[in-house]
Amino acid sequence: DQQVKQNSPSLSVQEGRISILNCDYTNSMFDYFLWYKKYPAEGPTFLISISSIKDKNEDGRFTVFLNKSAKHLSLHIVPSQPGDSAVYFCAASPYGGATNKLIFGTGTLLAVQP
Amino acid sequence: DSGVTQTPKHLITATGQRVTLRCSPRSGDLSVYWYQQSLDQGLQFLIQYYNGEERAKGNILERFSAQQFPDLHSELNLSSLELGDSALYFCASSPNPGTGELFFGEGSRLTVL
Numbered sequence: 001d002q003q004v005k006q007n008s009p010s011l012s013v014q015e016g017r018i019s020i021l022n023c024d025y026t027n028s029m030f031d032y033f034l035w036y037k038k039y040p041a042e043g044p045t046f047l048i049s050i051s052s053i054k055d056k057n058e059d060g061r062f063t064v065f066l067n068k069s070a071k072h073l074s075l076h077i078v079p080s081q082p083g084d085s086a087v088y089f090c091a092a093s094p095y096g097g098a099t100n101k102l103i104f105g106t107g108t109l110l111a112v113q114p
Numbered sequence: 115d116s117g118v119t120q121t122p123k124h125l126i127t128a129t130g131q132r133v134t135l136r137c138s139p140r141s142g143d144l145s146v147y148w149y150q151q152s153l154d155q156g157l158q159f160l161i162q163y164y165n166g167e168e169r170a171k172g173n174i175l176e177r178f179s180a181q182q183f184p185d186l187h188s189e190l191n192l193s194s195l196e197l198g199d200s201a202l203y204f205c206a207s208s209p210n211p212g213t214g215e216l217f218f219g220e221g222s223r224l225t226v227l
Contacts, residue, residue, distance in 0.1 A: 004156070034214050043116060043204055043218025044157070089156065091214070099208050099216055100147065100170035104156040 003027045004092050006105035014113050019077040021108050023090035026071065030092040030103075035064060035075050038087045038107070047088075048075070080112045117141065120205050120219035128227055132193040135222045139186055139207030145169070146188040147216060148180055151202040163188055195226045 005024045013019045023033075031052040036044035050057040050064045050073070057064050063076045077084055087107040095101050117140035127133055139146050148160040159172035163182035174180075177195075182188040192199060202223050206216040 002156075032214055036216075041220065043118070043206070043220050044216075045116065045218070046215045049214055091157075093214055099145065099214055100159065100162040100172075102159065102214060102216070104149075104158075106154060106156040 002106075003030075004090060004103045004105040006088075006090060006108050008108050009106070010109040010111070012111045012113060013080045015082055016079045019075075019080040019084065019110055019112065021075040021077075021088050021090075021110065023073050023075075023105055024071060025073075025092050027092070027094065027103075028071070029094040031095075032093045033064070033066060033073050034091045034093075034102070035062075036089045036091060036104075038089065044089055077110075080110075082112045082114050085110055085112045116217040116219065118205060118207050118217050118219035120203075120222050122222055123220065124223050124225075126225045126227060127195060129195055129197060131195050131226075132191065133195065133224065135190040135192070135203050135205075135224075137188045137190070137205030137207075137219060139188070139205075140209075140217050143207035143209050143217070144186065145208045146182055146186070147206045147208070148174075148188070148190050149204040149206065149218075151204065151221075152198075152200075157204065160190070192224070195224075197226050200224055200226045 034049040035047040038044040091102045119138040144165040149157040160174040162170040202221045206218045
C-alpha cells in the first residue's frame with residue numbers, strides 16, 4: 001500500500017512556463033512534507049519542505065502548496081529552466097520531519113524543453 | 115557534492131553471493147540511513163543508525179544487515195542475494211534527525227545476475 005503517490009511518471013514543459021508536480025498521500029498522520037530532486041547518477045537533494053500548519057511555502061522559483069483536506073501537495077516551478085530537468089520525489093513524515101519515518105513517492109521525471 | 119561518499123558505485127554479482135556496501139557520512143553527521151530504490155519504486159527506507167546504535171528499522175530483509183562503526187562510517191551487508199535485490203542502494207546522513215532533510219550519496223548500483 002503506497003502511502004505517498006506520484007501518479008504522473010513524467011512531465012514535459014517548455015522553458016519559461018510553469019511546471020506543476022503533484023503528490024497525493026493517504027495517511028492523515030503525515031504532518032511534514034518535502035520535495036527532493038534527483039539528477040542522473042546523483043543522489044537526491046533536498047529542495048523544499050512544508051509543515052502541515054501551513055498551506056504554502058515559497059523559495060525562489062519553487063513553491064509548495066499543501067491541501068490537507070484533499071491530502072494533496074504540489075510543487076510549482078516558475079519559470080521552468082532546462083536545468084530543472086530531473087526526477088522529483090515527494091516525501092512525507094508523520095513526526096514533524098523525523099528523518100527515519102520519511103515515506104517517499106515513486107518520483108516524477110520532469111523534462112524542460114529549451 | 116553532498117559530502118556523503120558511497121562505494122562501490124557499481125557492483126555486479128551472482129545469486130547466492132554476499133556483498134558489502136560502504137558509506138561515509140558528511141563530517142559531523144551522526145545519523146546514517148540506508149535506502150533501497152528498485153525499478154519504478156520510490157525510495158524504501160531500510161535502516162538508520164545514530165552514533166553507532168541502531169535507531170530505526172524499515173523494510174529491511176533478514177538477509178540484510180548493517181552496522182555503524184566508531185568513525186561513523188556504515189556498511190550494509192547483503193547476503194544470499196536474489197535477482198530481486200538488484201537496485202540502487204543509497205546512503206544518507208543528517209545533522210538533525212528531526213528536520214527531514216537528508217544528504218544522500220550517489221548510490222551503489224547492485225546488479226544480481
